Amino acid sequence: MREQVFLYDTTLRDGTQGEGISLSVDDKLKIVTKLDQLGVHYIEGGWPGSNPKDMEFFRRVQELHLKKSTITAFGSTRRSGGSAENDENLLKIIESKVGTVAIFGKAWDFQVQEALRTTLAENLQMISDSVRFLKSHGLEVIFDAEHFFDGYKANKNYAMKALFAAEDAGANCIVLCDTNGGTLPHEISEIVKDVCGKVHIQVGIHCHNDGELAVANSLIAVQAGARQVQGTINGYGERCGNANLVSIIPNLQMKLTYTCVEEEHLKKLTSIAKYVHEIANQTAPSNQPFVGRSAFAHKGGMHVSAVLKHPQTYEHVLPELVGNNRRVLVSELSGQSNLMFKAQEWNIKLDKKDPTSKQLLETIKIKEHEGYQYEAAEASFELLVKQSYGSLKDYFILDYFKIFIEKNGDESFSTEAVIKLCIQDEIILTAAEGNGPVNALDHALRKALEQFYPIIRNMHLSDYKVRVLDETEATASKVRVLIESTDGQEKWSTIGVSANIIKASWLALVDSVQYYLMKNDDVIELVYPQKTNNSLGVSNH
Incomplete structure (x- = not known):
């Protein structure tokens, strides 16, 4: 009893x-x-x-x-x-x-x-x-x-x-x-x-x-x-x-x-813990026992291999019992088991004997050495996997972008971005102002894409973080940019790494947009805009 x-x-x-x-x-x-x-x-x-x-x-x-x-x-x-x-x-x-x-x-x-x-x-x-x-x-x-x-x-x-x-x-x-x-x-x-x-x-x-x-x-x-x-x-x-x-x-x-x-109410623990964090405007600790995002996250290749055989090898309870879920992280510590698990999540059939799988693991380890951390940017990782296996569409291709920053006499700054893209065989040239270079790029990219993919209006950036990877290099150091985006229903994170902060930001920004378009590929309506003679307008043929 x-x-x-x-x-x-x-x-x-x-x-x-x-x-x-x-x-x-x-x-x-x-x-x-x-x-x-x-x-x-x-x-x-x-x-x-x-x-x-x-x-x-x-x-x-x-x-x-x-x-x-x-x-x-x-x-x-x-x-x-x-x-x-x-x-x-x-x-x-x-x-x-x-x-x-x-x-x-x-x-x-x-x-x-x-x-x-x-x-x-x-x-x-x-x-x-x-x-x-x-x-x-x-x-x-x-x-x-x-x-x-x-x-x-x-x-x-x-x-x-x-x-x-x-x-x-x-x-x-x-x-x-x-x-x-x-x-x-x-x-x-x-x-x-x-x-x-x-x-x-x-x-x-x-x-x-x-x-x-x-x-x-x-x-x-x-x-x-x-x-x-x-x-x-x-x-x-x-x-x-x-x-x-x-x-x-x-x-x-x-x-x-x-x-x-009651037994079935235990499954509400994770959602309630997150809800109270949100209401209290507190950041949920990733490592919070039972309900944290990392509570059932596995990174080491040997751990993942064992968990796939039997969860109890590295889990003290089943995550589903407290409303949480198992996550497998991919990093330089990964083995093929990590990759197989993630591919299974995204309905991608991988063969351990496939040379592409081994090459992808090597690519991940090289990128991690360069400063990428895919465990914090799973959207970018999913794009990388699908790109490696040739299952990722090119929704747009960058020709070039330019950023203009002007300091006015009253000590204020104005920023403008000009961007040229190829979208479905159309050449699009747009310009937009923003509160800083990344914001201006985001506006210019949206301005171009919304004409073809109206659904893009539903998403927006919710967080932007920059991390200096080697402080001894001062301003010449590589930076890691993490961007979190949302459509009001779901959130996803993307990453970019470069010694140039604008390039790193652009890489993370593009991944964010590509990921959203990929996830909504079945509902995307492609709209071809009318021609215009304005070189900074909608389109040029």
Whole structure:
């Protein structure tokens, strides 16, 4: 029989305390919907007494029809010297109309004396009064014992008194918090076991990641008896972050004997992790366990050969189970297995005995030596493979381009690109201005191509990166240009390398356009423009 572990998500509150993380009310509501679809049991929406935005959230979240999740509010125990009945923060929690609340109180005597500047006895009374007041209003109360592990190690007797005060006042669950994130796994295990043997209500765990142990500490706490796990999506949080639920969930459910979410919902993990990164305007770490783009990426030729025979040789779980997918990278470390895998993805039939395959591998290794990195530009790699096997169309051929940069008297610069292409036996000469040479080239190329391939209007460049490959060469060094493009539905990346930054940019730009046209070859409408006498107009015959 698998034991149930309850998930408590605090992305919307504790997660937003992380540097660079800010969520609007609309953002929070979108994330709530996704977490409910995943099956998270508790979603902490914020602190009703702290700001108007959180109060608006609690008002608007009532309009959502959640199927799995319970919305909780967060707050602190009453103020020292006051009463729970007149405490503004506690009254705001009641006003938020939630059914569940998590309130934190001090469990470390050092914090009571130095941070609260009150007596140890008063702190225990603050805990008891606050829990009892909230229970009298019919709320489910979760007590977060802040700094519990530090408090336990410093003064075990007092730390336990803080827990007993909450339990005796009617708390439904006591959560042990490693607030400073410095406790080691063996300490977590021993302390949680001790607590579970002395309290008679559910115990939870709340870990921070300052020692990069938040996930490990959460897992071992569950094994020691905790049955509620608090954390955030993608590990967002103050300082080094909180325990990452995206890693905790599959570890508990796939590797240990616990149930967190419904089995089929595990497949939503990758999409939800990416969604929250997007909403929070954060770059998703490629190496994020389970859900990262590189989590199941294989590069070494021997690794790929083994994975093709059996995935378990170099994968600890099947990527599909968490909604991710296997990727094979191609580089100077590649063997024929890498190439065969990629060709299979693109429906290209390759024979290991074909001399073209061996030649292609040599070409890849030479290009990698020159500075190309196809693992970051798979669109360029696909073009290279198809070109090697003669299955790539020439949608256009460059005759020449010129770039003019003029410095005006007011210190501003203007840039213009002139480009001459051959498209389907038509000679096209166009000119366009832009914000710099690459932008001008992009505009001129589009101006020419849109007349023949209207679909090109749907794509645009979404990112442009330049990397100097050898800084000791200064301005004479080769540069690597990576361009990311999108049509609003999909993204693809292309690469160009040269000692001339314009040439490198042009190579990446052309690959981006060629790739898009190739992918849409079956829907391309070729439109022949009317002749014109304008040498910088549409066409010349």
